[in-house]
């Protein structure tokens with residue numbers, strides 16, 4: 001196969017929270033104390049043996065790590081490559097998100113904070129936070145847009161079952177970005193006893209680096225698992241990019257490997273028309289959102305655009321700053337996959353392997369089909385896809401979309 005441009009990545013702790021020009025801390029003065037306190041605690045405990053032992057213990061005994069690296073036999077035959085899935089769908093809760101919420105909850109307790117708050121869009125991060133809150137007996141409150149609460153009733157119910165309180169947010173577009181604003185407001189007012197448990201590699205420093213490090217377990221495991229199975233590294237890695245946490249978690253430990261090509265897949269939705277997609281890196285421009293400088297989707301006046309994707313977890317108008325840096329460096333190739341292509345890949349994985357992936361993860365899988373053709377891949381080429389979550393949460397959306405497709409109305413432009 002043809003190889004990607006491969007420079008070396010200087011992988012270390014970002015100075016002043018910057019990845020090149022991206023990242024930083026664009027927050028009101030009142031939040032600076034909280035961010036500094038968090039960074040100090042993070043830098044201290046990430047090195048501490050006791051903390052890492054405890055984190056490892058809960059990841060193994062509670063979350064179900066290490067997750068398998070599974071070689072798809074029938075789908076590999078169909079595609080003409082060796083296709084491996086990193087099974088984050090088998091993490092407790094049904095997605096990679098728990099890797100991060102367990103880590104941050106343990107950190108919060110070390111900092112003497114017994115109350116955690118979080119934002120959620122589709123409800124997956126809210127649920128993973130509620131699970132961690134119940135596990136450790138922490139008071140847990142989740143901010144969620146009214147619009148999202150309406151669309152994701154079952155996830156709201158699950159969070160409440162776990163003992164979390166869900167606060168409806170009625171401001172703005174009543175979706176994820178408004179929930180983040182509300183959570184930040186709460187944090188400012190209650191910083192003494194409260195930790196803000198952010199769900200992806202976004203927001204002000206130290207969140208992008210801290211969440212990345214908690215998700216790195218995906219790539220670290222993948223590395224020893226593929227070496228054990230194939231005695232060599234993969235030719236390509238593929239993951240979907242919403243905020244960017246499952247993808248950077250898989251990619252990070254391979255960024256220095258010249259022979260590994262790396263692909264991040266964004267949601268092309270119904271087509272590249274404002275409001276119809278979530279392809280931030282591929283079509284956006286630079287600016288500040290939620291405390292960080294990165295690519296984002298905005299209009300000419302700098303107003304944040306709304307997003308669409310058939311995958312609820314890919315609906316975010318921003319993206320982690322480290323991804324913006326990796327894009328500019330040419331170390332990761334970012335591309336888009338439409339609703340229709342993702343749905344097709346989802347059906348394929350169900351029929352060929354008996355695995356129902358999350359609609360988010362189906363975007364990564366769909367991209368592999370294109371990669372095989374464009375990069376002229378063959379039977380010896382190894383591709384690892386991050387299967388970030390399971391699709392049980394999406395069955396209603398899938399059912400409706402397939403019915404629409406069969407009726408001939410289709411899913412839109414592409």
Ligand SMILES: *Cc1c(COP(=O)(O)O)cnc(C)c1O
Pocket residue numbers: 095096097124125199200201240241242243244245246247313314358360361388389390
């Ligand atoms: C939330 C979510 C995503 C997107 O978030 P990232 O931070 O980009 O990983 C992807 N897949 C699943 C299953 C999710 O729940």
